[in-house]
Amino acid sequence: MLNKLFKLDQKHTSVKTEILAGVTTFLAMAYILGVNPAILGDAGMDMSAVFMATAISSGVACLIMGLLANYPVALAPGMGVNALFAYTICLGMGYSWQAALAAVFVSGIVFVLISVTGVRKMIIDAIPVQLKTAIGAGIGFFIAFVGFKNAGIIIASESTFVTIGSLADPAVLLAIFGILVTIFCVVRKVPAAVFVGLVITAILGIILGIFGLENMPALPQNWGINFDFSAVGACFSGFGELFSNPMSAVVIIFSFLFVDFFDTAGTLVAVGNSIGLVNRQGELENAEQALLADSLGTVFGAVMGTSTVTSFVESTSGVAVGGRTGLTACTTGILFLLSVFISPVILSAITNAVTAPALIVVGVMMAQQLKGIDWDNMIYAIAAFITVISMILTYSISNGIAFGFIAYTVAMIAAGKAKDIHITVWVLMVIFVLYFAFAI
Template identity: 40%
Template sequence: MLERFFRYTQRNSSSGTEVRAGVTTFLAMSYIIAVNPSLLAAAGVSAEAAVTSTCFAAGVMTILMGVCTNRPLACASGMGINAVVAFSLTAASGGDWRVAMGVIFLEGIIITGLVLCGLREAIMDAVPISLRRAIAVGLGIFIALLGLINGGIVVNNESTLIGFGSVYSPQFMVGALSVLVTFVLFVFHVRGALLIGILIASLAGIPLGVTAIPQGILQLPNFTTFGAPFQTAQDGSGMAILKVFVSPTLLVFVFSIMLSDFFDTMGTVVAVAKQGDFLDRDGNVEDIRSILLIDSIAAALGGFVGSSSCTTFMESASGAADGGRTGLTSVVCGCLFLVAAFFSPVIAVVSSAATCGALVLVGYLMMSVVADIDFDKPLDGISAFVTIIGIPLTYSISTGIGLGFIVYSLIAVCTGHMKKIKPLTWIVDIAFIISFLVA
């Protein structure tokens, strides 16, 4: 029955490989169970309720992604947007996190509408091939950088902005061990290299104090944040979401978050598609419309349950790199998130440092596409270069993509290649320029 529905044999996979890949993706993402509630707590959201909403949104939408698209993609509360909710959006909402979730919910509804009318897919089709390939490379570097930061190998430095971490740091030791074990297993073609690397690093982190001993086993779900946009606003003036429509500042937030969500997903999906073998020669993602639809609904659901915007997670690439080729990978991952809602004290002990090796290996695997970019042509090469360095150096997928779009159009104008620019590309350029100006 599973074979008939997911067709994993047809994609050179097996049920065992898909299950293992689902576990790998979950472990690579599991840090969100602890990190998202800690960020939302700054906005006044109950930590217990945030754990429930984070696990529920991730679990439900990841399962839907697997069932509806049959691709190894997983969803969870997006890093970056949750920080905006915690430290900027809630303040702009008068300190009311329910109103902030109303902004997220509205953004998700609008972006779902864009998918249904075909605009979101059309914009993706308007992306030049060179930029599609550059996005995959930039995401690879970004994912690797994220892993190195998680492992304490790359750290903040007041003089040079970033620097090499201390080799005596327990976090560094766990991160370095994770990289070493994962790459050695990969070189020797050991199945499940990423998952084994995460588990070994997690165990090694116990005596080093990086992997915490769980303070309990069970934690009953807390559903008090569900329906947040439709709850009464903090000041008692009425339904929280209604305050969004009467505030120009909040409407600007809707636009800027929508733009970020839009292109973060585009970059992530391209990156995972590269690993999961559903990216064609022209850089087009197969089954893109259904993927974008589920991702858009996930954003709205995240706002509804109070977990911040739920989006396709870049760590999905770890499961794809571990052999995941179908939606069964996603279903397994999603079910683990739902289980984690009850066992979060145990699941949350997997440290981000333990996932360092998996993310760095994914970054390495995604670099191969750089050979397909023609750097001898300034129009393709310069815009691709700006995109590749823009994503990791600005620590923003959407910003890097935006810079690449704008530079591509400028060079096309200067070199007499305006005919290569599609009308939607100009619209995207203008949208990015506006977002940069109001940021």
């Protein structure tokens, strides 16, 4: 039955290989179970509810991807998009988390529509690849900055805006230890390196806490599972607040859509190239089904109560051990669903000091996209630099995207290449200018 459903023989794989690949992928991205509740918790959400939403939406989205597209691609609430949700939209722009969930829901619906029409290709072709690359790298720098801040390694300063935190604080030292351990694991190419670093840091923190150090991770006092579904459906109560300022709502929805859309496209291309899903015309087989699965995951995740669910590039770890079909994704999905039974440990043992190393090292991985920028071309160099630096210094992913589009357009005009700017880019630039003029 599995052979017929997932075309195992045709893909030259087996049930055993696919299950092993699914387990490998799960371990590579399991850190999101601790990191996502911590980030969305900063937006005012209940961490228990976010954990349930993260585990269940990840599991369901993986199953949809495996069954609908037969891709070995796993999904979960994305890094970077969760930071956009918490630190830009909620803390920066002042929206409630219910309104932010409403924006995620709408962006998911729009993603569904463009996934089943020809709009998808038009958008991909319209946005310069250099700008897409810069946005991905900028988000990497942003979440790394969040990691340093949450760990207390970087703190606010009246004289210099930011400065180094207290290295005498045990929690700060634990975070630094975690960063070093995670770096070691990544460089040594340890399987599921980020997750391994998180676990080692949490275990050391628990031990230190037992010996009396303050602000350390701890084992749960109550081992009962809290099936907290208080965030389910909360997105529907946020529509009024979200659209109270239509221009701002458009920018927020576009920011979610943009990051999710191109993050998904990049992951699918990376996995597709690895397993021979790219045809002679350079097109991905079943791309529409894969994009539809991703967008459905976003809609379901928003209803459950989490930020944008997207395809994870960590799926390549499962591909590396032989994953070729949707059975890999389904295996990962089942493991995410089963993870609800370890929620007490995750919620008590995963602190900011434990999650900071994951944020920082994942940020490093995302920042590697900067190598794709043509720095000898001042148009691209300016747009990329403005995008990255604006995200960090304005503490806003959406501001960085907006400034990047504006800088690119101005640079193209200055170079006498206004006629080469796609109409979609012109429209977006006008929206962003109006956003800065009237919405902020």
